[in-house]
Amino acid sequence: MFSVAAFAIDRPMDASSDLPRTSGNAPEFMANADPASLDRAQLTPMLQHYLQVKEQHPNALLLYRVGDFFECFFLDAVTVARELELVLTSKEGGKAIGRVPMTGVPHHALQRYSTQLVEKGYAIAVCDQIEDAAKAAAEKRMVERQVTKLLTPGTLTDDSMLSARRNNFLAAIVLGASGPGSDRSSDRPWGLAYADISTGEFCTTTGKELAELTLELMRLQPAETLVPARTPDVAGLLLRPGEAAGKIPQGLPEELGYTLRSPGPFELGEAKQRLLEQYRIKSLEGMGCEHLPLCARAAGGLLDYIQDTQKSFQVPLQNLRTYAIADFLILDHQTRRNLEIVQTTRDGTYHGSLLWALDRTCTAMGGRTLRRWLLQPLLTERGIEARQTTIQELVENATLRQDLRQLLRHIYDIERLSGRAGAGTAGARDLVALGESLARLDDLAELAAYGSSPYLQAVQSVPPELDRLGKKVLAHLVESPPISVTEGGLIREGVNADLDQRRRELEADRQWLARLETTERDRTGIAKLKVGYTKAFGYYISVPRSKAALAPDDYTRKQTLANEERYITPELKERETRILTARDDLNQLEYEVFAALRAEVGTYVTLIRTSARAVSALDALAGLADVAVYQGYCCPEVVAGRHIAIAEGRHPVVEQTLPSGFFVPNSTEMGADIEANVRPDLVVLTGPNASGKSCYLRQVGLIQLLAQVGSFVPARSAELGICDRIFTRVGAVDDLATGQSTFMVEMNETANILNHATSRSLVLLDEIGRGTATFDGLSIAWSVAEYLATEIRARTIFATHYHELNELASILTNVSNFQVVVKELPDRIVFLHQVRPGGADRSYGIEAGRLAGLPPSVIARARQVMAQIEKHSKIALGLRKGIQPVAPTAGDRETASSQLDIFE
């Protein structure tokens, strides 16, 4: 019905300056696109009402029900047509106005189209007809309409609009004033609250630097972030991803979508009051934020928005949880991206990410949990061990693991289902799924009793209330109820005596009707007598015209057709009225019984979600155990020290993309105990292009990360000290969006690392200083490596093509050289992907150029130039002040002598 949009104009919704010009080829109705320029009194009554509703939701696209369509007018029509690629057409706006822009979607496709719009960052107000249009037409008035749904990216609860395996977060931010002595604009206290209203998760945290806030926001990737507006005129404005520049406080990530809110609800008094009322408590002490005003303000402001958008629906939120960013291993945005934790760097897909390689969960809840764990690894040995011992038990007990996983497959998303029950939006199918899942919890508990590890223990007992509730739901609702909850067919026999009685009466009337044809044929002797039904007349008795004389006296003629006469009888009409009203009453009663059951389920939402959390954690661990078994992972020993000892480690993703046995394992030994200096803190890793440097570097990062998630790791054995942060810097690309060059991106990222890394951090650097002149680059690379090895003593792997960096090992005892070795054959090099001690003495860059097909004369000349450079370069490098020279080892001396030196 709809085809490609007629217009492509920019963001016409809220700014008249964005209006398309009506000259040229634009149709005339575009002149009426902006309602502000029209005389409202001249518009048709329906369009006047449309604008009245629109005024209440100026920042949402208004979808307005007209018959079988949801229609949009004026500027919203232009936006919707463009975004959904629909035809932009027009509708009569009133005699003095002419036609106005219009577009629309069929009412049954509302869900699909509104999902698309919300995914693009828009808010949608759905204005539906709330009475029978025929009734309004009969009374010659406009049908009554009302906004029944307000959809914004962060407040979705409909299953079809949500991704099952990831949370949909709504965040709220409050910034405090910069400290008096602070001269850095980034030093600014902040409070962050976030909630997933579909699962009820509700958390808050606070910090002192905007960089930390960005870090947390990028971890959460909120679908919508609320910020108090600076001026009232912008309150309510919805800024889609990329539109925030200049409109939100400086320092916040502009790639997210924001909604500016009026500041009132974020004021401490109002915000705190709202929280206290929500949880019916007297102080926020128990939630951990009584003395964190920025947290309380953000959380209160967020709550206000939820109440505002959810209208009559009560969103059941879990207790607000206050946490500190430093409670978890910190991964900045670059690191999450470079380690490809939940999506690949190249094309942003799930396939090829760490999550892809590890996610063998059986439930959507388990999938969300694993995702959260990978993005927020632990810092405490206790937490890590609890997960490890559960995995260990499930690895050792294959039968238990398989049985558990088999059972978990039958457990639906009770975290979200119970939320919908609590909000009063769950359908009968939702409740049946919930009931079936609750009924399985007992079986799960029974199975888990075969184990003794912490996460198995957590599901070993099911609260008796939940068991009863599950059974009750299944006993009340039929096995496969219809989608609609108002058209009957939901409740089983024997649940409600009144319902059963009415059903029996209805059935008796139906049977009477079914027998009527036979009884009347017998009574009248008319063999061709029939009983029929039309919408206009209801039930009737049909007699062929030739037999009309035989019609008994109690027959009243209602209609004469060519070949038949149609009659009614008083009894038929009475039964008919009874059947029709009984059916409506029955449906209503069924709905009431259903709604009462749903409300009852809703009161158990907290308890259900507590069980859901235990189930999802177990699911995540059973999946990790499965990976451990099938991929041959080992249980790492996680210790308090600084060392990283990995024997025959593998890259968890790359190994799954290669045929079995093709991945070459490599070991790693790093992290001197500061006094003992046994293992290097910094490894300079050299090797030709494509030899496997990046892969090795990431492999170490991923193994460390997995160990802190509590997972087993792809290695023969591993002993790993707990890290506070993992940093990565990997060959940057130009950041065109912010206009930064490759080199500036690289320097910013490096500065961030040097300013935040500690001796407990793991730093993975893949090429530093490549985006500038060789001398500059090499100098910076040297200086950065030296600083990391001496000042910070972070465990660092520094992959580089600057072989000159191998010199460092001859000066500093906590630096070692490693190389990824290749085998040289006369006509090619063979990649062995083996990491061995010592530095590579040549880069094979010219060789790579030759293989790529550079003309022989270019290759020959390059060799000549190289020889000259080598001849004329000599070293004259002093040590950084305060660093003691250290005698090089024999191996280092040997490597150093073959190095190219360009320092004069």
Ligand SMILES: Nc1ncnc2c1ncn2[C@@H]1O[C@H](COP(=O)(O)OP(=O)(O)OP(=O)(O)O)[C@@H](O)[C@H]1O
């Ligand atoms: N240990 C390994 N076993 C098997 N294959 C490997 C191994 N390490 C790397 N590879 C393969 O080699 C390819 C190149 O590896 P990688 O990108 O790490 O090279 P590199 O040395 O970092 O190259 P460059 O210097 O050009 O960035 C990888 O895509 C992977 O398929």
